[in-house]
Amino acid sequence: MNNHDQKRYSIGSSAFSAVPPEPALYLVATPIGNLSDITLRALEVLAGTDIVACEDTRVTRVLLERYGIQQRLTAYHEHNAEQAGPRLLAALEEGKSIALVSDAGTPLVSDPGLRLVQAVQEKGVRVVPIPGPSAVLAALTASGLPTDAFLFAGFLPAKAGQRRSRLEALAATPATLVFFESPRRLADSLKAMAETLGARQAVVARELTKVFEEIRRGSLSDLAAHYASAGAPKGEVVVCIGPPDAAAPDVKDTDRLLLALSEEMSASKAAGEAARMTGGKKSDLYRRLLTLRAEGEK
Incomplete structure (x- = not known):
């Protein structure tokens, strides 16, 4: 039990507590902009865990202060992952609970959290997703x-x-x-x-x-x-x-068609003929042909 054991918070008619969760690494999704998008479960975990690991402590501090949460923050990002990762892993093995957050959105999406999750799983420690906002x-x-x-x-x-x-x-x-x-x-x-x-x-x-x-x-x-x-x-x-049209020709086939037509006619006419044959847009095909020609001259 830590100093958050009995603390409770209120947001309008809703309430959340800071009872410490079970030892584990919690992947907590945080707002991508509007701070009201945080979930009650995410707030419970952020308020109750022993450590909150975040990309930028200043960014996460703004979120916690919005909801009156006082927590211990530690930085974990791509520049310090090799040093911070082992420390977090050691804390988990000691029975601590850790919340991992990115600056915005769901952790592990284009951030270094994957390395930590893999190391935690290899040690047999639980990893718990706390879903929420995602850009x-x-x-x-x-x-x-x-x-x-x-x-x-x-x-x-x-x-x-x-x-x-x-x-x-x-x-x-x-x-x-x-x-x-x-x-x-x-x-x-x-x-x-x-x-x-x-x-x-x-x-x-x-x-x-x-x-x-x-x-x-x-x-x-x-x-x-x-x-x-x-x-x-x-x-x-x-x-x-959007996905490719199922009936659309392969991009490389279109390139070959454009180059073949351009050997017999001007670039503009070649693009027009390719548009008629493929259903593509003449202006797009014309620009593509110019690009192909430029690449061929390099």
């Missing part, structure tokens, strides 16, 4: 794109060639694709997506659950043009891309 699911469900099958692909590589290769590898995936992206790379990534994946419908979700939340829908090429013109947006960004 991936928030964007996907609001996108209007198919949700029966989806693939979260994290961040694309920063280098253009590696980014294109990654997109080509994902092109035939029969599912909605979900990416995180940095605001400053958004326009370039959308352009690469349009050139590689073709005329697919997509959604850019920005600042989800926050005051300036934006969910913009359109084709990949239209979204690329918008952000190229508007400049880098502010805030966290999630990009959702």
